[in-house]
Amino acid sequence: MTIMHHPSATTLAAFASGTLDEARAVVVATHLSLCEACRGAVSGFEHLGGALLDATPPAQMSPGAMERTLERAMAASAGAEPAARHLVEAGLPAPIANYALGSWRRIGRGVQWRSVDVASDDAVRVFMLKAAPGTRLPRHRHTGTEWTCVFEGAFRHDLGRFGPGDFDEADENDEHNPVVEAGVPCICLVALQGGIQLQSWLGRLVQPLIRI
Amino acid sequence: MGDEIEGASAHDPAQWIVAIAARQDRAAFAALFEFYAPRVKTMLMRMGVGAATAEDVAQDTLLAVWRKAAQYDPQRAAASAWVYTIARNLRIDRLRRDNRSKLFTLYEIIEPEEPERPDGPLDAAQDEARVRVALAELPEEQVRVVELSFFEGRAHGDIAKLLDLPLGTVKSRLRLAMNRLRNLLGEPT
Numbered sequence: 001m002t003i004m005h006h007p008s009a010t011t012l013a014a015f016a017s018g019t020l021d022e023a024r025a026v027v028v029a030t031h032l033s034l035c036e037a038c039r040g041a042v043s044g045f046e047h048l049g050g051a052l053l054d055a056t057p058p059a060q061m062s063p064g065a066m067e068r069t070l071e072r073a074m075a076a077s078a079g080a081e082p083a084a085r086h087l088v089e090a091g092l093p094a095p096i097a098n099y100a101l102g103s104w105r106r107i108g109r110g111v112q113w114r115s116v117d118v119a120s121d122d123a124v125r126v127f128m129l130k131a132a133p134g135t136r137l138p139r140h141r142h143t144g145t146e147w148t149c150v151f152e153g154a155f156r157h158d159l160g161r162f163g164p165g166d167f168d169e170a171d172e173n174d175e176h177n178p179v180v181e182a183g184v185p186c187i188c189l190v191a192l193q194g195g196i197q198l199q200s201w202l203g204r205l206v207q208p209l210i211r212i
Numbered sequence: 213m214g215d216e217i218e219g220a221s222a223h224d225p226a227q228w229i230v231a232i233a234a235r236q237d238r239a240a241f242a243a244l245f246e247f248y249a250p251r252v253k254t255m256l257m258r259m260g261v262g263a264a265t266a267e268d269v270a271q272d273t274l275l276a277v278w279r280k281a282a283q284y285d286p287q288r289a290a291a292s293a294w295v296y297t298i299a300r301n302l303r304i305d306r307l308r309r310d311n312r313s314k315l316f317t318l319y320e321i322i323e324p325e326e327p328e329r330p331d332g333p334l335d336a337a338q339d340e341a342r343v344r345v346a347l348a349e350l351p352e353e354q355v356r357v358v359e360l361s362f363f364e365g366r367a368h369g370d371i372a373k374l375l376d377l378p379l380g381t382v383k384s385r386l387r388l389a390m391n392r393l394r395n396l397l398g399e400p401t
Contacts, residue, residue, distance in 0.1 A: 044343070051347060053295065098314055098317060
C-alpha cells in the first residue's frame with residue numbers, strides 16, 4: 001500500500017514523548033503499525049528525547065538510591081524480562097485489538113459503527129466506522145479534532161484520497177464532504193472530540209450510542 | 213567505579229547496557245544509574261511530577277534497564293533514546309488515572325521485533341549524531357519551544373505565558389521546528 005497522508009510532525013513528536021491522550025494515541029499507533037516511514041520519524045523523535053535527556057542537569061537522588069536499586073536488580077536476573085507479546089484478532093491492526101470492541105451496529109444508511117473501549121480524559125471518543133461503497137456522507141464541519149486512520153477501502157474528500165494506512169488529521173477549521181469509493185466498504189478508526197452539543201453529522205449519529 | 217568493566221573509563225552508556233546483559237555487570241549499572249537516574253528525575257519534575265514520585269520512577273527506570281538489558285540492540289537505538297522510552301512508558305503507567313488505560317502498551321505493540329529496514333541495519337550512532345546536528349541547526353527560539361513542549365510536555369497556552377508570546381506564535385514556531393526536525397531526522401541518508 002502507498003500511504004499518502006501522514007500525521008503531522010507535531011503529532012508524531014507528541015506521540016513519541018508520551019503526551020498524547022490515549023484516544024488520539026490509538027489512532028496514531030494504528031497508522032504507525034501500517035507506516036514504516038512514520039515509525040522511523042517516531043524513532044527520530046525518541047532520539048531527540050534521548051539527546052535532551054543527556055543534556056538535562058542532574059537532580060539530587062536520595063542517599064543510597066543506587067545501592068537500593070541495585071539490590072532490587074540483583075533479586076531479579078539481568079535481561080530476564082521477555083519482550084511483551086500481544087495477541088491480535090485477525091484482520092485488525094494490533095493497536096485496536098488491544099481494546100474491548102463492541103459489535104457492529106447500523107447507525108444510518110450504509111454506515112455501521114463499532115465501539116472501541118478506550119479510556120480518555122479529554123472528551124475524545126474512539127470508534128470504528130464501516131461505510132458501504134459509494135456512500136456519500138453528509139457535508140460536515142468539525143467542532144473539535146477528528147482523527148481518522150483508514151485500514152480497508154478508501155474515501156475521498158477535498159484533500160484527496162484516503163486509502164489503507166492513510167491518516168486524516170482534521171481540526172475544527174476543516175469542512176469535508178467525504179465519499180466512499182466504489183468496490184469494498186471503507187473501514188476506519190476514528191477519534192472524535194466533542195462536547196454535548198455535537199454539530200457534525202457524525203456527532204449526531206454517534207451521540208446516542210456513546211452518550212457524550 | 214569501572215574496575216569490572218573493560219574500557220569503562222569513557223562515557224559509553226550503550227556498552228554499559230550491553231555489559232549488564234552479558235554478565236550482570238554491577239559497575240556498569242552503577243555508571244548508568246549515576247548518569248541517567250538523576251536526569252530522568254529532572255525530566256519528570258519538569259513535567260510536573262512531584263519529587264518523590266519522580267525519584268521512584270527514576271529508580272524504576274534503571275531497574276527496568278537492568279531487567280530489559282538483553283532486549284537492547286545498540287544498532288537500533290542510542291542508549292539515551294532507549295532509556296528515554298523506558299522512562300516515558302513508566303511515567304505513563306505510573307501516572308494513569310484510569311485503570312483501564314493501556315496507553316503504555318501501545319508503545320510495545322508498534323515496536324517491531326526485528327529491524328526491518330531493507331537497506332541494512334539502522335545505525336544508531338548516526339541517528340544520535342543527526343539529532344545533535346539538527347538541534348544545533350535549529351534557531352535558539354525554536355529549540356526553547358521544543359524543550360518546553362516536547363520534553364517538558366507543557367501546554368501551548370502555558371508556553372505562551374512563560375515566554376510572553378502570542379499563542380499563534382508558539383504554535384507556528386513549534387510546527388516549524390517539528391517539521392524541520394522530522395526532515396532532518398527522518399532521512400536515511
